[in-house]
Amino acid sequence: MAVTKIFFNARLKVMMALAAAAGVVIALRLVDIQVLRHNAYLQMAERNRxxxxxxxxxxxxxxxxxxxxxxxxxxxxxxxxxxxxxxxxxxxxxxxxxxxxxxxxxxxxxxxxxxxxxxxxxxxxxxxxxxxxxxxxxxxxxxxxxxxxxxxxxxxxxxxxxxxxxxxxxxxxxxxxxxxxxxxxxxxxxxxxxxxxxxxxxxxxxxxxxxxxxxxxxxxxxxxxxxxxxxxxxxxxxxxTLNFAVQKAAEEGLKNSKTGRGAAVALDTRTGAVLALASAPAFDPNIFVQYSDEENPNQSKKINEYNLAVQGIYPPASTFKIITAAAALEDGHLDVDHKINCPGHYDSGPRVFKCWGTHGPVDFFNGMSNSCDVYFYAVASQIGAASIERVQRMFMFGRQTGIDLPGEKAGNLYGPTRRARNKTYWFIGDTLNLSIGQGELLVTPLKMAQFGAAVASRGNVYRPYYVDKIVSNQTGKTEQVGKTEILQKADLKPETYDLLFKALKYTVDNGTARRVKIKGLDVYGKTGTAQNPHGPDHGWFMAFAGRPGEEPSIAVAVFVEFGEGGSSAAGPIARSMLEAYFGLGAYAPKPRAAEDYKELLPEEHSHGGV
Structure with missing residues (x-):
């Protein structure tokens, strides 16, 4: 019993000594941390995040x-x-x-x-x-x-x-x-x-x-x-591929047009590159990235994303008379010197079709330059709708242009083939409507620009493209994106294209397209006024141009919704675009003042707050 008590007391003393020693160590550590090395440990604590x-x-x-x-x-x-x-x-x-x-x-x-x-x-x-x-x-x-x-x-x-x-x-x-x-x-x-x-x-x-x-x-x-x-x-x-001046001319022209609604497209007739593609009304994309600390009370993020240039489909009206003329010339049934009398109307038998004017006796060139409906009614009656449909297909009407943009509409090919397939009748009135670009025929403004470029290039139906290249700011490498691609060849006779050129030039020099007659340029064009059962008529203008002695290098198609007249509503816009392209207009970009140019260059990099 005594031995056990002695052993217990010895163990207790050892434990107390160990506890005392631990306490001394802790105390010394606390003195070290809070007194001797206080500043050093404080700095370490402050630098731990x-x-x-x-x-x-x-x-x-x-x-x-x-x-x-x-x-x-x-x-x-x-x-x-x-x-x-x-x-x-x-x-x-x-x-x-x-x-x-x-x-x-x-x-x-x-x-x-x-x-x-x-x-x-x-x-x-x-x-x-x-x-x-x-x-x-x-x-x-x-x-x-x-x-x-x-x-x-x-x-x-x-x-x-x-x-x-x-x-x-x-x-x-x-x-x-x-x-x-x-x-x-x-x-x-x-x-x-x-x-x-x-x-x-x-x-x-x-x-x-x-x-x-x-x-x-x-x-x-x-x-x-x-x-x-x-x-x-x-x-x-x-x-x-956009040309700044041409795009600016197109946008300002549409904005200042009678209705402020429409589309304008310009293509390079040698490559299919898009020189301008404008749709009105437009929107300012800055409203989505405006400074968060600035007030913009009048701006709304509700915008019109509808791209009328590739999504709007309308009858091409008298611009389509180029197709009717080409069909007649190809079939050999058109004597360009033969005159047809226009009393202001055309009697088809079941129905009388009116002309927009009374033109009297007109030959091919006067029929085109004055856009005489009666002349083309008579021509279409002679050659038939199937011939007109065949030329339509050669220029890819009723099909998408192939541009790499979402939502592009193909429009509608109009002709007797579909009626026959559906076992429905094709009437003489359908042929007459087709001949002047009315009825069920529908196109986009981009399609009409593609068509104009095809005529200007004598048959090359190009796929439109709008991106030329991508250049890396990190490696300096260039990736070529855009390329010239012919989707189809409208293989008309050379003499057919010769006569079309002559007629379209005559239309600009002496007819309804006189608004695009520009000194120092060879301009070829055609107006169109599309009937609209829902309101005022729509205005069309299709043209292509080049310098004297050179092949045409630009084709434009302008559409003004509810513009009423192609010559008055769309013509001035087409003229401005052509002038801008050839450096004759006032649409060159104005350089911004240095203090207004805040673009951060790619190599610049900075931070603040230190």
């Missing part, structure tokens, strides 16, 4: 064929809270001071700050801030540790609605886009991406490689140093 702020790379720019940037980038700033000071009173003061400058409700601002404080991670408070607002924000940074401004880029369209239906616009990443995103492109929840047009089609090429800043911050969120500044890589530049 890293925050990552991502920087959106500049999107690739979009240029016209003549080098005008129609989609570029401007500096923009994002404001972050680095999740340091969690004091409720501090957060409320911060929200109260910053919210008005960011045009945000103070409660929303406070909620963002509280979430950031709780997570301890960098929290985006506002993005797309203008340069002018950053002066006040940078000043406030001095009084509120944990607030950090970083420079990024914002999409900019310097010429507003220029080619808006081609360029498209940007939008925020939605759930569907997030689920189907390309992981290699590094999208984030607040990323902007193309929603329409070129911005969407070439999203992969236009989107750059985002950069980022890795910050070392203390427990209050104060930036101690920049660990790494990861440079961004700008997206690739897209070069269009």
């Amino acid at each position: 890293t925050q990552v702020l991502y920087q959106t790379a500049p999107r690739g720019r979009v240029f016209t064929a003549d080098g005008v940037a129609v989609a570029s980038n401007e500096p923009a700033f994002s404001l972050y809270y680095l999740g340091g000071n969690k004091d409720p009173e501090y957060l409320e003061r911060l929200a109260h001071d910053f919210a008005p400058r960011l045009r945000l409700p103070a409660p929303l601002m406070l909620e963002k700050l509280q979430l950031g404080a709780k997570s301890g991670k960098a929290t985006l408070l506002a993005e797309n801030l203008s340069t002018k607002s950053t002066v006040a924000l940078q000043e406030l940074q001095l009084y509120y540790p944990g607030i950090y401004l970083i420079e990024e880029t914002k999409r900019s369209y310097p010429y507003g609605g220029f080619a808006s239906h081609l360029l498209g616009y940007l939008g925020s990443m939605d759930d569907r886009a997030w689920r189907t995103r390309d992981l290699k492109l590094g999208y984030r929840l607040n990323s902007k991406l193309g929603k329409n047009g070129i911005e969407k089609k070439f999203e992969k090429e236009l989107k750059g490689k985002d950069g980022g800043v890795y910050l070392e911050v203390d427990y209050r969120g104060r930036v101690k140093s920049i660990i790494e500044d990861k440079k961004w890589g700008a997206g690739s530049d897209v070069y269009l």
